[in-house]
Amino acid sequence: EREGAFGLGREALVEELAAWDVDVLPDGRGLPIGTGNALDGEELFADRCAACHGDFAEGVDNWPVLAGGFNTLADEDPVKTVGSYWPHLSTVYDYVYRSMPFGEAGTLSPDETYAIVAYILYSNDLIDDEFELSNKTLGSFEMPNKDGFVIDDRPEAEYAAWSAEPCMSNCKDEVTVTMRSVFLVNTPEDGGSESV
Amino acid sequence: MDEMHKPSRRAFLRGSAAVAAGTVAGAASAQSADPLITDVQDWASITGAGVDETPYGMPIEYESHVVRRNVEWLTASPISSINFTPIHALEGTITPQGCAFERHHSGAIEMKKDDYRLMINGLVDKPLVFTYADLERFPRENHVYFCECAANTGMEWAGAQLNGVQFTHGMIHNMEYTGVPLRALLNEAGLGAAGDLRDKWVYVEGADASSNGRSIPMEKALDDVLVAFKANGEALRMEHGYPVRLVVPGWEGNMWVKWIRRIEVSDTPTESREETSKYTDVLEDGIARKWTWVMDAKSVITSPSPQMPIEHGKGPLVISGLAWSGHGQITRVDVSKDGGITWETARLGKQGDTKALTRFYHDINWDGAPMLLQARAMDETGYVQPTKEQLRDVRGENSVYHNNCIQTWYVNAEGIAENVEVS
Numbered sequence: 001e002r003e004g005a006f007g008l009g010r011e012a013l014v015e016e017l018a019a020w021d022v023d024v025l026p027d028g029r030g031l032p033i034g035t036g037n038a039l040d041g042e043e044l045f046a047d048r049c050a051a052c053h054g055d056f057a058e059g060v061d062n063w064p065v066l067a068g069g070f071n072t073l074a075d076e077d078p079v080k081t082v083g084s085y086w087p088h089l090s091t092v093y094d095y096v097y098r099s100m101p102f103g104e105a106g107t108l109s110p111d112e113t114y115a116i117v118a119y120i121l122y123s124n125d126l127i128d129d130e131f132e133l134s135n136k137t138l139g140s141f142e143m144p145n146k147d148g149f150v151i152d153d154r155p156e157a158e159y160a161a162w163s164a165e166p167c168m169s170n171c172k173d174e175v176t177v178t179m180r181s182v183f184l185v186n187t188p189e190d191g192g193s194e195s196v
Numbered sequence: 197m198d199e200m201h202k203p204s205r206r207a208f209l210r211g212s213a214a215v216a217a218g219t220v221a222g223a224a225s226a227q228s229a230d231p232l233i234t235d236v237q238d239w240a241s242i243t244g245a246g247v248d249e250t251p252y253g254m255p256i257e258y259e260s261h262v263v264r265r266n267v268e269w270l271t272a273s274p275i276s277s278i279n280f281t282p283i284h285a286l287e288g289t290i291t292p293q294g295c296a297f298e299r300h301h302s303g304a305i306e307m308k309k310d311d312y313r314l315m316i317n318g319l320v321d322k323p324l325v326f327t328y329a330d331l332e333r334f335p336r337e338n339h340v341y342f343c344e345c346a347a348n349t350g351m352e353w354a355g356a357q358l359n360g361v362q363f364t365h366g367m368i369h370n371m372e373y374t375g376v377p378l379r380a381l382l383n384e385a386g387l388g389a390a391g392d393l394r395d396k397w398v399y400v401e402g403a404d405a406s407s408n409g410r411s412i413p414m415e416k417a418l419d420d421v422l423v424a425f426k427a428n429g430e431a432l433r434m435e436h437g438y439p440v441r442l443v444v445p446g447w448e449g450n451m452w453v454k455w456i457r458r459i460e461v462s463d464t465p466t467e468s469r470e471e472t473s474k475y476t477d478v479l480e481d482g483i484a485r486k487w488t489w490v491m492d493a494k495s496v497i498t499s500p501s502p503q504m505p506i507e508h509g510k511g512p513l514v515i516s517g518l519a520w521s522g523h524g525q526i527t528r529v530d531v532s533k534d535g536g537i538t539w540e541t542a543r544l545g546k547q548g549d550t551k552a553l554t555r556f557y558h559d560i561n562w563d564g565a566p567m568l569l570q571a572r573a574m575d576e577t578g579y580v581q582p583t584k585e586q587l588r589d590v591r592g593e594n595s596v597y598h599n600n601c602i603q604t605w606y607v608n609a610e611g612i613a614e615n616v617e618v619s
Contacts, residue, residue, distance in 0.1 A: 163577065181359040
């Protein structure tokens with residue numbers, strides 16, 4: 001036995017690992033064998049997804065928009081979708097297979113998931129309707145915003161500048177109120193609805 | 197010093213009495229005898245509740261306002277949503293579990309301890325399955341830490357929006373956790389197979405439908421991360437991950453995976469939905485920061501605040517608030533009454549724990565003039581809590597998460613407080 005180990009727990013079995021270890025890495029490792037295209041995905045999406053996400057993945061009411069929003073990330077109101085924002089296609093497969101549809105998670109087969117992911121790509125004009133998405137093609141698919149992320153740079157961009165001894169008196173000439181929340185109507189009456 | 201000019205205790209008492217008589221309602225200004233004193237009250241005559249009446253008690257009904265509240269327009273569904281801790285009404289640092297905020301992505305699930313399983317797999321010598329009973333046999337540790345949602349204060353990026361500290365700062369709780377260091381569980385599975393640990397990761401996920409999978413660098417996993425099964429002395433509440441959750445000190449609440457069911461040692465981050473689509477912070481140029489794990493130093497005055505107006509008139513006033521930092525201990529909190537022109541250093545209720553809520557107080561004699569109240573936290577790294585303008589100059593208005601700006605309350609002559617922004 002290893003130093004400091006207690007001999008607690010028991011070895012996980014192959015079937016148990018297969019049941020729970022379903023996460024997919026950006027390079028496609030972890031994908032199950034399967035295939036699907038947008039034509040198949042359209043029907044599945046209409047049946048399983050469109051009630052919340054819309055027929056064209058455009059979103060219904062406040063539910064998430066999955067398609068569009070290209071070139072809006074620097075706008076006043078960015079539209080962050082699978083197409084405009086997500087860096088890796090692996091995440092789309094992983095998340096849909098594991099956690100969607102909302103309220104019925106874990107009910108899609110690998111082939112159904114490939115087809116739905118293909119339809120989401122198609123809705124974003126990133127593939128044509130005959131493109132076969134599979135465990136062989138998904139890991140190498142390049143998303144439009146793959147280079148849109150930087151690793152946390154607060155230490156360089158912020159911490160150095162905001163670590164000086166702070167001003168204690170005469171810190172500014174005057175102060176004026178520039179915005180008041182009471183002019184907005186967003187705070188619930190009587191301090192908000194009680195959570196159940 | 198001239199003895200004549202020293203304020204004597206007697207003069208101080210006289211002065212205080214004069215202030216009190218002019219402003220304080222109730223007994224202090226009573227012109228006739230107070231019947232609450234002169235009449236025998238029921239509670240002083242008949243008997244109260246027996247010890248067998250309440251096996252597990254709730255707060256007295258007069259505290260029914262001290263509850264979690266939600267804001268329906270914030271999310272599409274109450275199942276994947278947030279509510280808010282009533283920090284305006286709390287004191288000290290420990291959050292009562294029953295009103296500590298919730299954030300779920302597919303609801304609060306109900307799981308028995310007997311049904312609980314925790315798997316450790318990936319780059320380990322032997323993949324393992326633990327039961328709940330197994331976890332209780334490892335040596336335990338106790339630590340107090342804050343859990344702050346990455347989105348706390350996130351609605352306030354573009355301006356003053358919600359009028360109450362519960363809503364602007366209440367996605368936070370602070371509990372004393374009992375649990376097992378994650379490093380002990382990893383050691384049980386063996387990290388020899390992982391090789392050089394410096395570039396390795398753990399991916400953690402919950403048992404709920406959302407799974408909430410997140411990648412954590414091995415250095416943090418081996419440092420202070422806890423696999424916790426008790427909070428504030430008792431089992432975790434269902435909504436906080438019963439029976440087992442991850443505690444990730446100082447880091448954004450999303451990584452505190454609830455109902456944790458699997459820990460995978462990996463040679464690469466998974467880049468899951470919760471670390472790509474969500475919990476990434478869009479900057480002004482459209483580029484987004486990822487892996488913004490640490491919650492920076494932050495503070496807020498909890499009273500006075502919009503939900504806690506000054507109702508006692510002029511005179512002694514307790515300014516009470518909370519400060520915290522994901523980088524370590526809070527070393528100092530300054531308070532301004534004039535919107536940041538002048539600052540005075542507040543006192544800490546007691547020296548706070550590292551990466552935990554710290555109470556501060558500033559006791560003043562309020563002259564009834566309007567105030568622009570602010571608090572500014574400093575932590576042991578020397579970092580000073582920034583203004584919202586400083587944050588927006590670097591990040592723009594669309595980063596959603598990690599808003600640790602200095603909050604301003606405008607308190608008018610009647611003692612009513614408002615959420616405002618100032619120049």
